[in-house]
Amino acid sequence: MTQDTPVRDQVLEAADRLFYAKGTHAVGMDELRAAAGVSLKRLYQLFESKEALIEAVLQWRDATLTAEITAYTARQDTPERQVLAVFDWIADSSGSPGFRGCAFINAYAEHGASSERITAAVRHQKSGMHGAIHAMAAAAGRPEWVADSIFLLFEGAMTNTAIAASSEPARQARAAAEFLLDNTG
Amino acid sequence: MTQDTPVRDQVLEAADRLFYAKGTHAVGMDELRAAAGVSLKRLYQLFESKEALIEAVLQWRDATLTAEITAYTARQDTPERQVLAVFDWIADSSGSPGFRGCAFINAYAEHGASSERITAAVRHQKSGMHGAIHAMAAAAGRPEWVADSIFLLFEGAMTNTAIAASSEPARQARAAAEFLLDNTG
DNA sequence: TACGGTAGAGAACGTTCGTTCTCGCGGCAA
DNA sequence: TTGCCGCGAGAACGAACGTTCTCTACCGTA
Numbered sequence: 001m002t003q004d005t006p007v008r009d010q011v012l013e014a015a016d017r018l019f020y021a022k023g024t025h026a027v028g029m030d031e032l033r034a035a036a037g038v039s040l041k042r043l044y045q046l047f048e049s050k051e052a053l054i055e056a057v058l059q060w061r062d063a064t065l066t067a068e069i070t071a072y073t074a075r076q077d078t079p080e081r082q083v084l085a086v087f088d089w090i091a092d093s094s095g096s097p098g099f100r101g102c103a104f105i106n107a108y109a110e111h112g113a114s115s116e117r118i119t120a121a122v123r124h125q126k127s128g129m130h131g132a133i134h135a136m137a138a139a140a141g142r143p144e145w146v147a148d149s150i151f152l153l154f155e156g157a158m159t160n161t162a163i164a165a166s167s168e169p170a171r172q173a174r175a176a177a178e179f180l181l182d183n184t185g
Numbered sequence: 186m187t188q189d190t191p192v193r194d195q196v197l198e199a200a201d202r203l204f205y206a207k208g209t210h211a212v213g214m215d216e217l218r219a220a221a222g223v224s225l226k227r228l229y230q231l232f233e234s235k236e237a238l239i240e241a242v243l244q245w246r247d248a249t250l251t252a253e254i255t256a257y258t259a260r261q262d263t264p265e266r267q268v269l270a271v272f273d274w275i276a277d278s279s280g281s282p283g284f285r286g287c288a289f290i291n292a293y294a295e296h297g298a299s300s301e302r303i304t305a306a307v308r309h310q311k312s313g314m315h316g317a318i319h320a321m322a323a324a325a326g327r328p329e330w331v332a333d334s335i336f337l338l339f340e341g342a343m344t345n346t347a348i349a350a351s352s353e354p355a356r357q358a359r360a361a362a363e364f365l366l367d368n369t370g
Numbered sequence: 371t372a373c374g375g376t377a378g379a380g381a382a383c384g385t386t387c388g389t390t391c392t393c394g395c396g397g398c399a400a
Numbered sequence: 401t402t403g404c405c406g407c408g409a410g411a412a413c414g415a416a417c418g419t420t421c422t423c424t425a426c427c428g429t430a
Contacts, residue, residue, distance in 0.1 A: 170328065
């Protein structure tokens, strides 16, 4: 067990940034090597292949994104406001110029048909996000179907906020979620 | 104006099938030529580049998909049922083994960062689908925000039905839409 | 029959990419 | 100091891809 962890994280962070910005197909291993500031040899001893790297990046992003959203929603003081904050998070994120929607959906679009490993990583993130919304909705005393609905609104808002290059879908989804919360439980 | 139209459609249909099944990056022009049964020369005089072909395929799918969904929903006898039928359409479509979610979202994931033409084609489809749902909701006498919400539920259901490989998200989205319809108007 | 133009088949070209190999330097043990 | 191991830099390799070019067969016309 060598001291690879900081280097590994350095690679994952650079790869995540490049993959998200340009799509995995558009980023070559050499460009990645340069961005991460490591040698190609090191890259391949950390990750056996590009596919393995993509999988690792998705797992890494899964963890960091969960933490980010959790921190973001935790700033609200009631469970209802916490649920609704996920849509504010989308609206906020979409403000940054490189916003390209959900990295996991993008990865699924690029590799879902050919890579079982990548599909599994995507499913894991969706399942986790679904669970997080479930937990918040449960804390707010709402039934499961409300959580399911809000999760799907979240997903629709992620993609369409990116495609439309506008935070309007995020606001619309928020309004719908608010209606669901207000009329249930 | 030569008699290229049937050949052109033949190419578009084959390309659409392959692109959707495997992703555009995973389909080479030669594989495409073979599937469409035309020569490479013909292919390139019909479409100046692969990017142009992808754009044309998206426009073609936009038209055929709109027609398909319109026909599907038209079988229902009330505007409310017509709106809800879009979720049944997802559930039905997800039954076929090659279901991979929304081709336009997939195309955006693959090319949104690099091709303005493809992004424009994706936006056009989203705008059209949004409009179609708006029209049905308006016919049902529901306010615009309900249509916005149902559109986003539709989008979320499309991607997550594919990722989860289950029609459950489509059913959940349908239930949410039904709740919105039942409690507004 | 001779011929010009068109189209199909597929070879060829140039590039890009994922992955591996080679070389040479630097640190460390004896 | 000497020998060795590991690493970085980057050349090299083989495959795949988008695109173009070449060759040949075929067609209608005179």
